[in-house]
Amino acid sequence: MEIIVFIGSNKSGSSREALITSTKMGYYTILLTNRKGFIKHKEEFPEVHEMIYEENLSDEEKIQSILSRIEKDKKKIAAVISFIDPFVSLAARIAIGLGLVPLSTNALTIMEKKTRFREQLKANPVTPHYSIIKSNQPIHTCVLGFLDELPLVLKCPTSNGSKDVMLASTISELKDSLSYLRRKYPDTSLLAEEYLEGTQYLIEVIAFKGEITMVAVIEQEIQQGGRFIITGYIYPAALTETEYDKLEAAVTSVISQLELVNGTCHLEMRLIDGEWKLIEINPRMSGGAMNRIIQEGTGINLVKETIKLSLGEVPALEKTKTTHVYAKFLTVNTRGKLLKVTGENIASAFEGVVEVFVKPRNGAILTIPYSLGDRYAYVIASSETTEQAKLIASTASMEIKFYLEPL
Template sequence: METIVFIGCNISGSSREALITSTQMGYCTILLTNRIGFITQKEDFPEVHQMIYEEDLGNEEKILLIIAALQKDKKQISTILSFIDPFVSLAARIASKVGLVTLTAPALAIMEDKTRIREQLKLLPITPRYLILTHDQPISSFVALYQDELPLVIKSPASNGSKDVILASTISELKESLHFIRRKFPKTPILVEEYLEGTQYLIEVMVYNGELTMVAVIEQEIQQGDRFIITGYLYPVELSKLDYDELEAAVTSVVQQLGLINGTCHLEMRHVNGEWKLIEINPRMSGGAMNRIIQEGTGINLVKEVIKLSLGEEPSLEKTRARHVYAKFVTINFSGKLIKVSGQNIASGYEGVVEVFVKPRKGAILTKPYSLGDRYAYVIASSITPEQAKQIATAAAMEIKFYLEPL
């Protein structure tokens, strides 16, 4: 039986949908994971035919040995891929080494390192002003030099899902955030960027044989605070033809500079004083509810098309529907142990709601949001106008209540 091997997976989101979709496509689905909880609860993954635990999931030699063992066991491996940072380029390299159709691994690897991507794109006008604090450079001297540049955005080079991305608006916040990142990642540089005001957009991109398609452009709503937590997504956005054409030109310049010939990525960009600026780029489609948002708005199952791309097949990106979609994510403002959740059925009953999802189980420890992983539920609504879609999703999301036992 033809087999697809996935490296890494989350409990929900695009990576989980990829497992389900590959099984629906008729493939034997094998998951390599470093999460022991997945192994002990295999029954929660009925779409996975075989699950293999590997603690050091980023070790290329170990993964190659696992692939060799699967092939010896008569598994007909069709592709190896990942929807999870930092295993996207790893999967592409391994696929190439075992003679499979491969995505452009070097370009994907650059996107996995935020300092490397800034250096690669530094001559493009879409790149904001940035600085790199090396691991041995004193924080005190750095702060003294650049305190007049505030506000600044502090990032770990390996950040994903807004994890370890902090807005520093004061000198004390700048010191605290730099010390926080250095304690967590003592041997790596720290990326420091100018803070840009402007509406932020997510652009889902697929490149097939060098031909770029902007599959969807989605407006993001960011929660106020020192962390960049996205709590709302609106599709489609209303851009003038000039702004859209300039956005497409900017995205094309990034893809060409990286040398991406086959692969997917998503960019987050802001429109600042009439110019497009790159906030970040990741070498995979966005996680969370993104596949459902795009499917409701366009009819495209992007997860399925990513799998087809990795198999060497031409993706089908023709839009078959046109609906306004809004996804509202739910966060909490305090920490505690989850006792129960209420309101899901009421939220599902709202006219226009197409999906209600609650992530944590009873007994889970919940916190205020420090990354996108700390969003605990979402509601997706679809309507004929953007205003209606947003109103429905927002009202339905307010029905969801988390009951916590204080820690």
């Protein structure tokens, strides 16, 4: 039996679906993980044939040593894949070293760090105004330099899932955000970008032998506040033909300039005065419920097609259906210990609801959202119109209630 090795996984979302899909495709599935809790509760991953603990998954030499032991057991590795930042380019490099299907490692590496892709694309019109703040630059100097540029978005270049992405609209917020990020990342340069007001869209892309496909364009709803937490996804995005054509041209220019010939990524973009601007790009498909949203809306199992890409197979990207889908994500407005969650079964029973997912176990500590990881449940609904799908998911989600013991 051929093996697919995955470097890293979350307990749910696209990376977990990749494990399940690999096994369904008939492969012997091995997960390399740095999470001791996964090893302790292996029974919760019935799709994983073998789970191996490695504290430092970024240590390429150690990973290669593990894979050598696997191969000595006369097991043939068919692919080495990661759906997790920052291991995507690492997995691609290791795969090439094993003589497997080559992905565009240089492009994937550039996308893994925000300052890298900004510098690579600085001459591209999709790039907003930005500055790189060196780690040794005094905060008071930064504040003086940015007085006329507020509001600004401040980011750690290696963050993902909206973690440590902060909106500074005032001098006070700028000082506080810079101080927070400096304390957390003392030796890291920070990124300051102009804040662009407008609807944000997520674009899932696959490049196969240089052919670029925009698999899905999804509108994002962002929770009010300074942390950019996405609480709603709408498929398909309502764009005019002109807007879509301009988007396709912008995405193609980005992918071509990064020289992504084989690989996947997702972009987040905003339409500003008729022109598309790049907010983020990541060298993998989006996590969370994205695979289910796309599959429900288009018939395409993007996780499966991503795996096929790494196996050298032609991904099947033709839409087999067009359904309107809305995903509603839930957060909490206070910190506390989870006592229980109710309403999941009631929400699931709503006509049009295709999936309800609640992430935390009883006893988990929940918090107000600081990143996308602080979203604790979602409801996905499909219907003949966006309005109907949104109404169904939103109404059903109101049945889900978190009971917390205050801390």
